Amino acid sequence: MSFSSYFTHKTGGDSIFSVEAPKIKFGHGSLNEVGDDAKALGMSRVGVFTDPRVAQQEPVAKVVESLKSNGLDVEVYDQVAVEPTDISFKQGSQFASEGKFDGFVSVGGGSVMDTCKASNLYSCYPADFLDYVTAPIGKAVPVPGALKPHIACPTTFGTASECTGIAIFDLLEMEVKTGIVSPMIRANLGVLDPSVLSSLPPLVRAANGFDVFSHACESITARPYTHRTAPESSQQRPLTQGANPYSDLACLEAIKLIGTHIVQAVNDPLEDSYDSLMFAGMLAGIGFGNAGCHLPHGMSYAVAGLVKDYTPEGWPTDHNMIPHGISVIVNSPAVFRKTGPACAERHWKAAAAMGADLTDTKVEDGGDILADQIIGMMRETGIPNGLSGVGYTMDDLDALTDRSYAQKRLIDNGPMPISRDELKELFSEAMSYW
Numbered sequence: 022m023s024f025s026s027y028f029t030h031k032t033g034g035d036s037i038f039s040v041e042a043p044k045i046k047f048g049h050g051s052l053n054e055v056g057d058d059a060k061a062l063g064m065s066r067v068g069v070f071t072d073p074r075v076a077q078q079e080p081v082a083k084v085v086e087s088l089k090s091n092g093l094d095v096e097v098y099d100q101v102a103v104e105p106t107d108i109s110f111k112q113g114s115q116f117a118s119e120g121k122f123d124g125f126v127s128v129g130g131g132s133v134m135d136t137c138k139a140s141n142l143y144s145c146y147p148a149d150f151l152d153y154v155t156a157p158i159g160k161a162v163p164v165p166g167a168l169k170p171h172i173a174c175p176t177t178f179g180t181a182s183e184c185t186g187i188a189i190f191d192l193l194e195m196e197v198k199t200g201i202v203s204p205m206i207r208a209n210l211g212v213l214d215p216s217v218l219s220s221l222p223p224l225v226r227a228a229n230g231f232d233v234f235s236h237a238c239e240s241i242t243a244r245p246y247t248h249r250t251a252p253e254s255s256q257q258r259p260l261t262q263g264a265n266p267y268s269d270l271a272c273l274e275a276i277k278l279i280g281t282h283i284v285q286a287v288n289d290p291l292e293d294s295y296d297s298l299m300f301a302g303m304l305a306g307i308g309f310g311n312a313g314c315h316l317p318h319g320m321s322y323a324v325a326g327l328v329k330d331y332t333p334e335g336w337p338t339d340h341n342m343i344p345h346g347i348s349v350i351v352n353s354p355a356v357f358r359k360t361g362p363a364c365a366e367r368h369w370k371a372a373a374a375m376g377a378d379l380t381d382t383k384v385e386d387g388g389d390i391l392a393d394q395i396i397g398m399m400r401e402t403g404i405p406n407g408l409s410g411v412g413y414t415m416d417d418l419d420a421l422t423d424r425s426y427a428q429k430r431l432i433d434n435g436p437m438p439i440s441r442d443e444l445k446e447l448f449s450e451a452m453s454y455w
């Protein structure tokens with residue numbers, strides 16, 4: 022079998038990619054089966070994680086009812102912080118440790134599912150907080166063994182946290198976002214019921230849609246798995262391996278679904294579009310869970326971590342924040358213009374999938390065509406105008422660059438090497454687009 026020439030073998034590079042498929046259940050009514058699923062996973066006393074707003078919504082009521090009607094003992098923790106921090110992860114871990122649970126269910130967005138993963142980890146294997154956090158910020162100590170069973174029920178569609186072995190948080194003292202990455206923290210089951218999306222505010226829908234797009238587009242334009250140095254043993258092959266034929270398949274379809282539905286879904290949603298959005302988020306999650314993201318996400322952790330006074334419409338107003346999807350997409354057009362020449366055809370295909378008119382265009386201009394298409398769609402969905410739209414000025418370029426340059430795992434997964442100066446230039450290009 023021969024794959025695309027993008028995967029041509031390079032001396033010293035890996036010749037193998039592995040596929041970690043998450044266990045997923047998808048469809049209307051699936052939340053009503055969570056009690057049954059929890060029992061099948063051996064749970065009898067369940068800690069349910071959610072945030073204060075989602076706690077008031079139907080999905081939590083459905084899940085709690087399903088657990089109780091299956092005879093399970095349930096305690097709800099509704100204090101998850103939106104865009105979690107090291108402090109809120111520790112508070113969740115304390116709840117998980119004290120409750121003597123034998124399993125967990127998370128009902129909410131990425132903030133809730135990530136907090137549940139981390140709380141499960143630290144309650145099962147207590148350690149200094151930075152031990153399990155990725156290097157160089159943390160010590161990247163391997164997770165010692167299996168965790169307690171966890172069923173993740175997303176109420177957003179962007180993060181695909183139900184599919185991934187990733188938990189992201191804001192490390193307050195360093196003003197930077199970072200995370201824990203291990204296949205051991207992945208949920209045992211993801212339960213996706215598209216009807217939960219009907220109550221999402223418009224800008225949350227937009228931020229989620231662009232997060233999905235960027236997961237998928239970063240995955241197909243990532244460094245090919247054949248160019249990552251071959252590991253010394255199979256156990257050292259990373260979870261995120263670079264672009265590969267399996268993730269390509271899921272990601273191009275995810276981009277097509279977002280391209281077709283996101284503008285309408287933000288401005289005037291149709292009931293049908295929720296199925297497509299939720300499915301797109303899941304596909305991109307499967308893709309980036311194996312391939313990995315690169316520069317737009319690597320830059321986003323500094324953009325979110327250094328927030329000044331931005332308060333987005335649709336999120337809680339108790340603290341300033343740049344929500345994840347927004348902190349990613351403000352970087353993406355600048356990045357894809359830069360990375361275009363490294364794999365033009367892949368950028369061109371992504372532009373086509375997003376709905377760009379390719380009449381009379383050249384494949385080698387793929388990066389610019391894709392960037393222009395994203396900018397047009399950002400404007401149509403109310404996304405801020407680049408970094409200046411979320412409160413940054415040229416005076417912030419060095420701080421943004423220094424904090425992102427530390428995200429080595431992501432920067433190295435791009436299709437071309439990027440120096441510190443080039444990274445600074447990308448932030449400068451991302452300052453405003455229109």
Ligand SMILES: NC(=O)c1ccc[n+]([C@@H]2O[C@H](COP(=O)([O-])OP(=O)(O)OC[C@H]3O[C@@H](n4cnc5c(N)ncnc54)[C@H](O)[C@@H]3O)[C@@H](O)[C@H]2O)c1
Nearest residue numbers: 074104130131132176177180182185187189217220221345
């Ligand atoms: N683990 C991963 O693989 C991964 C990947 C990408 C991002 N993340 C992380 O996920 C977090 C962002 O998650 P998110 O975008 O899903 O949003 P979120 O969980 O932060 O929620 C955003 C807002 O929407 C509200 N909300 C959620 N569901 C709702 C619903 N159905 N109806 C009404 N309101 C609802 C929440 O209360 C909150 O105010 C960030 O911390 C980000 O870094 C994790």
Ligand SMILES: [Fe+2]
Nearest residue numbers: 180232236349
């Ligand atoms: Fe993301």
